[in-house]
Amino acid sequence: xxxxxxxxxxxxxxxxxxxxxxxxxxxxxxxxxxxxxxxxxxxxxxxxxxxxxxxxxxxxxxxxxxxxxxxxxxxxxxxxxxxxxxxxxxxxxxxxxxxxxxxxxxxxxxxxxxxxxxxxxxxxxxxxxxxxxxxxxxxxxxxxxxxxxxxxxxxxxxxxxxxxxxxxxxxxxxxxxxxxxxxxxxxxxxxxxxxxxxxxxxxxxxxxxxxxxxxxxxxxxxxxxxxxxxxxxxxxxxxxxxxxxxxxxxxxxxxxxxxxxxxxxxxxxxxxxxxxxxxxxxxxxxxxxxxxxxxxxxxxxxxxxxxxxxxxxxxxxxxxxxxxxxxxxxxxxxxxxxxxxxxxxxxxxxxxxxxxxxxxxxxxxxxxxxxxxxxxxxxxxxxxxxxxxxxxxxxxxxxxxxxxxxxxxxxxxxxxxxxxxxxxxxxxxxxxxxxxxxxxxxxxxxxxxxxxxxxxxxxxxxxxxxxxxxxxxxxxxxxxxxxxxxxxxxxxxxxxxxxxxxxxxxxxxxxxxxxxxxxxxxxxxxxxxxxxxxxxxxxxxxxxxxxxxxxxxxxxxxxxxxxxxxxxxxxxxxxxxxxxxxxxxxxxxxxxxxxxxxxxxxxxxxxxxxxxxxxxxxxxxxxxxxxxxxxxxxxxxxxxxxxxxxxxxxxxxxxxxxxxxxxxxxxxxxxxxxxxxxxxxxxxxxxxxxxxxxxxxxxxxxxxxxxxxxxxxxxxxxxxxxxxxxxxxxxxxxxxxxxxxxxxxxxxxxxxxxxxxxxxxxxxxxxxxxxxxxxxxxxxxxxxxxxxxxxxxxxxxxxxxxxxxxxxxxxxxxxxxxxxxxxxxxxxxxxxxxxxxxxxxxxxxxxxxxxxxxxxxxxxxxxxxxxxxxxxxxxx
Numbered sequence: 001x002x003x004x005x006x007x008x009x010x011x012x013x014x015x016x017x018x019x020x021x022x023x024x025x026x027x028x029x030x031x032x033x034x035x036x037x038x039x040x041x042x043x044x045x046x047x048x049x050x051x052x053x054x055x056x057x058x059x060x061x062x063x064x065x066x067x068x069x070x071x072x073x074x075x076x077x078x079x080x081x082x083x084x085x086x087x088x089x090x091x092x093x094x095x096x097x098x099x100x101x102x103x104x105x106x107x108x109x110x111x112x113x114x115x116x117x118x119x120x121x122x123x124x125x126x127x128x129x130x131x132x133x134x135x136x137x138x139x140x141x142x143x144x145x146x147x148x149x150x151x152x153x154x155x156x157x158x159x160x161x162x163x164x165x166x167x168x169x170x171x172x173x174x175x176x177x178x179x180x181x182x183x184x185x186x187x188x189x190x191x192x193x194x195x196x197x198x199x200x201x202x203x204x205x206x207x208x209x210x211x212x213x214x215x216x217x218x219x220x221x222x223x224x225x226x227x228x229x230x231x232x233x234x235x236x237x238x239x240x241x242x243x244x245x246x247x248x249x250x251x252x253x254x255x256x257x258x259x260x261x262x263x264x265x266x267x268x269x270x271x272x273x274x275x276x277x278x279x280x281x282x283x284x285x286x287x288x289x290x291x292x293x294x295x296x297x298x299x300x301x302x303x304x305x306x307x308x309x310x311x312x313x314x315x316x317x318x319x320x321x322x323x324x325x326x327x328x329x330x331x332x333x334x335x336x337x338x339x340x341x342x343x344x345x346x347x348x349x350x351x352x353x354x355x356x357x358x359x360x361x362x363x364x365x366x367x368x369x370x371x372x373x374x375x376x377x378x379x380x381x382x383x384x385x386x387x388x389x390x391x392x393x394x395x396x397x398x399x400x401x402x403x404x405x406x407x408x409x410x411x412x413x414x415x416x417x418x419x420x421x422x423x424x425x426x427x428x429x430x431x432x433x434x435x436x437x438x439x440x441x442x443x444x445x446x447x448x449x450x451x452x453x454x455x456x457x458x459x460x461x462x463x464x465x466x467x468x469x470x471x472x473x474x475x476x477x478x479x480x481x482x483x484x485x486x487x488x489x490x491x492x493x494x495x496x497x498x499x500x501x502x503x504x505x506x507x508x509x510x511x512x513x514x515x516x517x518x519x520x521x522x523x524x525x526x527x528x529x530x531x532x533x534x535x536x537x538x539x540x541x542x543x544x545x546x547x548x549x550x551x552x553x554x555x556x557x558x559x560x561x562x563x564x565x566x567x568x569x570x571x572x573x574x575x576x577x578x579x580x581x582x583x584x585x586x587x588x589x590x591x592x593x594x595x596x597x598x599x600x601x602x603x604x605x606x607x608x609x610x611x612x613x614x615x616x617x618x619x620x621x622x623x624x625x626x627x628x629x630x631x632x633x634x635x636x637x638x639x640x641x642x643x644x645x646x647x648x649x650x651x652x653x654x655x656x657x658x659x660x661x662x663x664x665x666x667x668x669x670x671x672x673x674x675x676x677x678x679x680x681x682x683x684x685x686x687x688x689x690x691x692x693x694x695x696x697x698x699x700x701x702x703x704x705x706x707x708x709x710x711x712x713x714x715x716x717x718x719x720x721x722x723x724x725x726x727x728x729x730x731x732x733x734x735x736x737x738x739x740x741x742x743x744x745x746x747x748x749x750x751x752x753x754x755x756x757x758x759x760x761x762x763x764x765x766x767x768x769x770x771x772x773x774x775x776x777x778x779x780x781x782x783x784x785x786x787x788x789x790x791x792x793x794x795x796x797x798x799x800x801x802x803x804x805x806x807x808x809x810x811x812x813x814x815x816x817x818x819x820x821x822x823x824x825x826x827x828x829x830x831x832x833x834x835x836x837x838x839x840x841x842x843x844x845x846x847x848x849x850x851x852x853x854x855x856x857x858x859x860x861x862x863x864x865x866x867x868x869x870x871x872x873x874x875x876x
Contacts, residue, residue, distance in 0.1 A: 033065060034114050036215040040129030040431070040440025042115035043089065046138040047105050049082065051092040052115055054126055062095055062117050064130065066108035072098040073115075086134070088530050106139060106185065109166050111217075112210050129212050129440055132166070133432050133455045136188075140165045141456035143187035149464070150226025150372075153241040156196040160203065160239070162224060163189050163457055164428050168208040173221065174239075175201040194239075200384075202236035211430050212440070213418040220419075220427040225461065227370045228468075232382045233327050234369050240385055242472040247385055249393045253507070255474060258402045260512035261312040263545055264607075264641030265782045266477075266689040267772060268406065269306060270649055272317040272716065273378050273394075274362060276694065279717035279724070287361065289378050289390040292397040298720035300401065306697075307402035309769035310776030313514070314398055315406040315479055315691065317650060318365030319391065321373045323415035323422045324710075325363050327382035332361040339714050342731055345749040347742075349731030353712045357734075362716065364650060364709040365408075366481060367415040367448065369422060372465045374473075395474055406477035406514065407469055411462045412485040417442045417449035425451075425458075433458050437524060445523030446482050453490040454531050462490055463497050470498055470513055471506050483517030483546065484535040485525060491515070491534040491544055516644050516689065519546030540610065541638035545689055548643040550629040551604025554597035555682050557662055558583075560652035560706070565661035565744055570597045571647075571679035572662035576805035576821040579664045594804050599627050602795050603634045605809055607687035608643035609786050610635040612793075619800045637688070639786050645683035645690040650708075654693060655679055656701045656726065660748050668753050671822070673699060673760040674850070674868035677767045678820055681870040684771045685781065685809075685816055687789055694718060697768040698761045699726045704745045705733035722758035729755070763848065770846040774872050777842075780812035796829045803827070808863070813875040814840075817854075819865040824853075826864050833861035836876035843872060 042052035044064070050073055056062055062073040073095035083090040097105070109132055117126040140163075149161045162181075164170050165188025172179040172192045181190040190205075207220045223230070229240035240247075261267075277283040277291035282298045285291040294300055303314065326332050337352035361377055374391040376382030395405050416422035417434045425433035426449075435443040435452035443450040453459045469475045483491060494515065501510030519536035521527065532538055536546040553559055557569025566581030568574035568590075574597070575590035584590055595617035603624040606612045610625040612635060624635020637643045648655035659675055667675075676699055683690040693700065695718040702708045702715045711734050719727060729749050732742055748754060775781045783789050797808045805821035808829065815837060819825050837856045838844070844852060854871040855864045865871045 033067075033112070034116055034124050034127040036112070037114060037127050037129045040131050040212060040436070041438065042128050043131040043134065045082065045086055045089070045134035047102055047135055048097050048099075049076070049078070050095045050097065050115065050130070051078070051086075051089050052095065052128065053092055054117055055093070056095070059120050060117055060125060061120065062115070064097070064108060065114045065116050067111040068107065069104065071101040071104065071108060074098065086530075087528075105135065106165075109136065109139075110168055110210075131431060131436050131440055133436070133452065136165055136429070136432055137456045140186075140188040143184070144189055145456055145460050147187055147189045149189070150224055151228055151239050151241070153199075153243070156199075157193065158196075158198050158239050158241070159191060159193040160224070161189050161191045162205055162226075162428065163187070164205075164207055164209070166209055166429055166432075168217070170208070171206040172203060173206055174198065174203040178206070198239045199241065201239050202231050203239060204236050205428070207428050209428070209430060211419060211427075213430070218419065222424055222427045223370065225370070225424050225428065226464070227321075227373050229385050229388060230321060230370060230373050230376065231384070232376060234321055234376075238384065240388075242388065242468070247388050247392075249389060249396055252392055252396065255396055255399060257399050257474075257476070258307075258312070258404055260476075260509070261404070262641070262782075263514040263516065263543070264639075264688050264784065266313050266514060267311045267684070267775065268313040268315050268644075268689065268691040269303070269311050269694045270315045270317070270691055271694040272364065272650065273319055274713070275716050275718050278713050280720055285380070287378065288380060289374070289387070289394040290380060292394040295397070299718070300397075302720055303398075303403060304401045305769065306772070310772035312404060313406050313477060314403045315408060315477075317408050318368065318410055318481075319375050319378065319407060320365070320368055320409070321370035322363055322365045322375045322377070323367045323369040324358070325361060325375070325377045326359055327376035329361070331359070332377075333359040335360075335712065335714065339731070343750070344729030345732060345746045347732045347735070349714060350711075350734040353714055354734055354736070357710045357712060360712055362710065362712045366410050366709065368410050368413075369415055369424065371409075371411065371461065372468050391473060404476035406479055407475050408479045408481060409466065409469075410481040411451060411453060411465070412480075412482040413446040413448035413450050415448065423449075429457075433461075435524070443524050446485060450485065450523075453486045459487070459490045459493065462486070463493050466494050467497050467501070470501060470508055470510060474508055476512070477514035477516075480515070480517030480534070482520060483539075484520045484533050485523065486534045487531040488534045488538050488542075489532070491517070491539070492542065495542070495544060515543075516545035516547070536643075537633075537636045540636055540642050543641065545642055545644045547649075548604055548608045548645055550600050550608065550634045551682060551686075552646055553629075554600035554604070555647050555679050556655075556658050557597075563740075565653075565658075565741055568662045570594065570601060570805070570807075571675055571682070571820050572659055573664060573667075573820075574805075577664060577667070579662065591804055595802060598802065598804075598807050599798075600629060600634050601682055601807060602798065602809075603627050604643075604645055604682065605686045606635070606789050606793060607640040607645075608635050608637040609640070609687075609789060610637060611786055612790055614795055615798045617798060617800065617802050640687040640783055640789060641689065643688050645686040645688060646692060647679045647683050648693050648696055649691060650693060653704060653706050654700050654702050655696050656699045656728065657704045660701070660704065660728070660754055661744060665748065665751055666753055669756040669760045670763075671868055672754070673756065673764040675820070676764050677771070678818060678868060678870050680768055681771055681818060684768070684775055685870075685872075687781065687783055687793070697765040698722070699756050699764055701726045701728035703728055703730040703733055704741070704748065705738060706741070707737035708733075722761045726756055726761060766847045767851070770842050770848070771870070771872075773842045774840055778814060780814055796831060797827060806865075815863060815873040816870065817863050817865040817873070818870045819867060822867050824864060824866050826862050828860055828862040830861055833859060835861070837863070837873040838876055840872040840874050
């Protein structure tokens with residue numbers, strides 16, 4: 001064998017040294033893998049950076065271990081940009097991934113991944129799992145965000161695409177056979193293209209992936225997160241083109257919608273699809289989408305009457321694929337009791353309902369399984385595409401009744417996570433779509449497994465899903481559940497995507513689609529801890545509204561979470577008609593709190609404007625943002641339309657039940673009816689949008705149930721026929737969320753003063769519709785800017801001399817007096833002396849005799865308003 005020359009020997013040695021320095025550590029050099037950690041405390045935030053609460057000490061080495069090798073880490077500091085992107089990690093020790101190892105990041109991400117600290121000799125000192133959302137976005141999202149996921153048809157041929165960057169393999173299981181899928185390494189998207197014959201076929205994905213929660217590789221058989229159709233109970237996705245003319249009801253392509261109503265003028269009825277018709281004997285399709293096509297039913301006749309009076313939108317509680325309702329009627333259970341025979345205050349109704357609650361046909365639907373497919377239990381047949389056609393027929397029928405349609409959407413959480421059968425997203429890309437806590441556990445501040453719309457592909461799913469509902473189902477608006485758990489940027493991206501839709505190209509005018517949501521500030525992301533949230537104050541000025549809880553609590557009294565539900569408010573008798581609840585305090589304390597409530601309601605009537613200036617009840621000149629609401633500013637809006645006014649919604653007790661707890665027990669049904677209307681008036685006559693729960697104008701009760709999400713038809717159904725009662729006295733509400741209130745509830749449920757009849761419900765509904773007509777026909781209630789509101793709206797009697805329990809608002813040529821007290825009151829406005837006012841023509845010609853007793857005395861400018869009455873006067 002020929003020896004190398006000395007020069008060649010030196011060259012070889014130098015080359016070996018250079019290779020050792022410049023080449024990544026070989027896979028064979030990796031030490032044995034550490035035990036599978038139970039927590040994931042390290043976070044790989046981009047291709048070059050890991051953060052981990054571990055101290056790098058001399059003589060130790062830190063690495064990311066994976067199946068085929070390791071990536072070396074060295075201490076570094078986060079950049080200003082990284083600290084801004086991850087504010088909750090700004091003080092956590094940071095480490096840089098060795099530049100020689102970064103090319104293997106994609107490989108490392110497709111298997112078991114552990115952050116380790118070892119001695120120089122290799123002794124393991126610390127190990128933890130690794131959260132990878134940030135690095136996945138860094139490596140893949142630029143390309144993946146532009147991908148069309150789910151089933152996409154081109155000239156009749158479908159392509160199925162799923163984002164699964166961490167999967168070892170993905171296969172398509174289609175109609176009983178397995179089809180390989182191709183991976184695009186740049187985007188992490190797997191794809192299979194098929195012939196037209198795939199159309200209508202059932203499919204799912206077989207995803208081979210490391211599941212940190214399970215501590216092993218698994219092959220998950222999972223449906224498509226971008227499903228457009230499903231088989232019964234979501235067992236399989238279906239290859240369906242929503243643009244197929246066979247799925248369009250007659251007249252769908254040229255659907256004539258009611259005139260679009262700007263959000264600032266929207267008057268919204270919040271409605272659960274099953275509640276609407278399940279107890280309506282005049283409906284041919286009880287509990288179904290098609291109930292809205294029963295034009296002669298009591299429910300549809302009532303909705304048309306509300307539309308004629310000024311209601312512009314029906315807000316449907318979640319109607320996407322729900323995880324907890326068996327979709328076949330044959331598999332839905334019913335309570336094994338004759339619920340009608342038990343006493344009004346019995347615990348037997350709720351006990352019997354609870355026996356079957358887990359498998360009955362009822363749930364509010366805040367437990368999403370597939371975000372972009374209609375729920376099957378509301379369809380005449382849950383198998384196949386009938387649900388698609390019937391959802392469209394529902395929208396069509398509501399539009400024909402003069403009502404635009406809003407969908408309640410729940411992208412902030414999933415029904416389950418990890419390896420649960422009801423987990424879709426997390427079984428495809430484990431640990432990505434859910435928001436994780438410091439230790440890698442899934443955040444549950446929303447009551448369920450939180451999602452992370454701050455991650456690019458979850459944010460994309462939100463936008464893509466909303467656009468699909470808008471384009472393919474012609475939905476006119478979206479209400480975001482727990483919107484404050486979304487980044488503001490994500491909700492603005494939804495707005496931008498909708499604004500791009502046009503009638504010519506998409507069949508809808510996206511700019512006329514309204515958006516609003518719950519801007520609550522709580523949980524692991526509170527106070528913008530991880531990103532700028534879509535909360536009340538942050539969304540001001542965006543044209544996307546948030547619910548105004550400030551005025552709601554002032555109208556009702558206390559908060560929905562009071563230990564004693566008898567805490568009173570403006571519309572429930574505080575100080576002026578006190579009950580015996582000790583929690584209300586002394587008369588002096590009640591008076592002081594009532595006057596403060598009136599200031600909160602004034603801010604609400606302006607549309608919750610932060611900059612609106614007025615004199616408060618102490619005599620101070622204040623802005624809306626200066627008025628205190630439990631330590632937060634009462635006014636937070638920048639313009640009318642930023643805040644949704646409401647007195648009740650599906651959450652917490654219905655308005656009738658709230659007043660049942662708070663009004664003195666001796667208050668008769670007629671007076672309860674009047675107080676209901678007065679409470680509704682604080683929202684109906686406000687600037688900006690207003691919402692009420694369907695049936696509230698009919699004194700709807702849920703028998704004092706504060707959280708009826710799973711309480712079944714017995715407690716939830718709307719009774720459109722007043723002869724069937726209003727739902728009160730149907731037994732003690734379910735123990736799970738109400739048992740601590742049973743001592744307060746039991747005597748009320750048998751109190752004859754709370755039994756309302758047809759006269760009471762019809763009077764309340766007629767009076768409410770009169771207020772809607774006034775709101776709709778008087779332009780002054782729909783002002784467009786904060787300046788216009790400041791110039792046109794005032795509270796002339798606000799100050800130290802203001803009457804407790806009476807609120808007077810001047811709005812252009814109108815004067816509105818809300819008298820929440822049990823006695824008539826005079827409201828003298830000296831500045832109006834000599835001007836002519838009369839009761840508004842709508843009320844003067846209406847059915848409420850009491851309001852007709854209200855009067856105006858010109859010489860002194862005095863308005864006299866009957867007890868428990870809202871009166872609107874107009875200048876002559």
